Amino acid sequence: MTDGDPTPDDKRTTAARFDAAAPDYLESDAHRTGADLETLAAWCADADRALDMATGAGHTAGALADVGVRTVVATDAAPTMVATAVETYGVEGCVADAERLPFAAETFDAVSCRIAAHHFPAPEQFVAETARVLVPGGVFAFEDNVAPDDARLAAFLDRVERRRDPTHVGLDTPDAWRRRFEAAGFAVETVASVTRRLDFAAWCDRTDVSGERRRKLRRRFEHAPPGAVQRFEVAFGPDGVESFVVPKRLFRLRLQTDGTSGPAVDERQT
Numbered sequence: 001m002t003d004g005d006p007t008p009d010d011k012r013t014t015a016a017r018f019d020a021a022a023p024d025y026l027e028s029d030a031h032r033t034g035a036d037l038e039t040l041a042a043w044c045a046d047a048d049r050a051l052d053m054a055t056g057a058g059h060t061a062g063a064l065a066d067v068g069v070r071t072v073v074a075t076d077a078a079p080t081m082v083a084t085a086v087e088t089y090g091v092e093g094c095v096a097d098a099e100r101l102p103f104a105a106e107t108f109d110a111v112s113c114r115i116a117a118h119h120f121p122a123p124e125q126f127v128a129e130t131a132r133v134l135v136p137g138g139v140f141a142f143e144d145n146v147a148p149d150d151a152r153l154a155a156f157l158d159r160v161e162r163r164r165d166p167t168h169v170g171l172d173t174p175d176a177w178r179r180r181f182e183a184a185g186f187a188v189e190t191v192a193s194v195t196r197r198l199d200f201a202a203w204c205d206r207t208d209v210s211g212e213r214r215r216k217l218r219r220r221f222e223h224a225p226p227g228a229v230q231r232f233e234v235a236f237g238p239d240g241v242e243s244f245v246v247p248k249r250l251f252r253l254r255l256q257t258d259g260t261s262g263p264a265v266d267e268r269q270t
């Protein structure tokens with residue numbers, strides 16, 4: 001963060017904002033669709049009991065139930081999100097902070113968390129909690145937006161996200177996530193790159209960005225640093241930015257039983 005960038009909301013305010021946004025997340029194309037959903041669900045398909053963390057409107061929890069996971073527990077810090085997930089997908093629900101889970105050790109044989117960790121202020125704690133509630137050998141199917149390695153491009157993406165969404169805490173590089181997972185005892189089995197084209201207007205609507213704030217955000221895209229338009233495939237129309245692409249990574253992780261780093265990694269582009 002630099003001077004002039006807004007400070008992220010505290011956890012209670014973040015949960016309240018998401019409570020109000022639950023109907024939008026239920027309908028959001030960027031959340032309810034995508035090959036990434038199928039990939040994450042397929043990675044968890046052998047589980048009997050799975051936890052979907054920061055479930056939002058429950059799209060990932062629903063995908064896990066669809067591939068045959070017998071018990072899916074959907075958790076989120078926002079009670080309305082949990083209620084939406086339970087009502088929409090018929091899964092179990094529990095209001096919970098991803099950094100402080102109300103479950104006993106070794107409760108689940110799979111955990112998923114999709115496009116949410118950039119809201120967590122203590123990601124090490126989130127990864128440690130995931131390891132604690134998983135059985136040894138259990139699968140962690142993780143996905144989030146990631147920062148490019150180029151520091152200027154990373155700062156640009158982080159800043160536009162922060163300006164649009166006060167619940168945005170920060171983006172990490174894939175390497176930073178990998179180090180965090182390995183330090184917590186996970187072996188990285190698969191890493192998949194995915195991109196998602198976001199419609200600028202829908203992206204602003206989801207966090208109620210209108211008027212002058214929306215115009216300022218448009219100007220940030222028009223004055224983006226060199227390389228940003230290419231890297232984020234920014235599409236411009238008569239009114240300025242229309243859409244752009246956010247890089248994401250999916251990690252299939254396995255909780256090690258013996259402290260080793262596990263087998264070689266399968267790196268994919270999807």
Ligand SMILES: C[S@@+](CC[C@H](N)C(=O)[O-])C[C@H]1O[C@@H](n2cnc3c(N)ncnc32)[C@H](O)[C@@H]1O
Binds near residue numbers: 025060
């Ligand atoms: C973008 S939505 C998640 C999308 C969802 N996983 C999906 O696949 O559609 C982010 C969610 O993270 C939740 N969240 C933010 N901070 C959290 C925290 N500390 N613990 C649990 N959930 C949190 C929000 O309430 C929100 O529902």
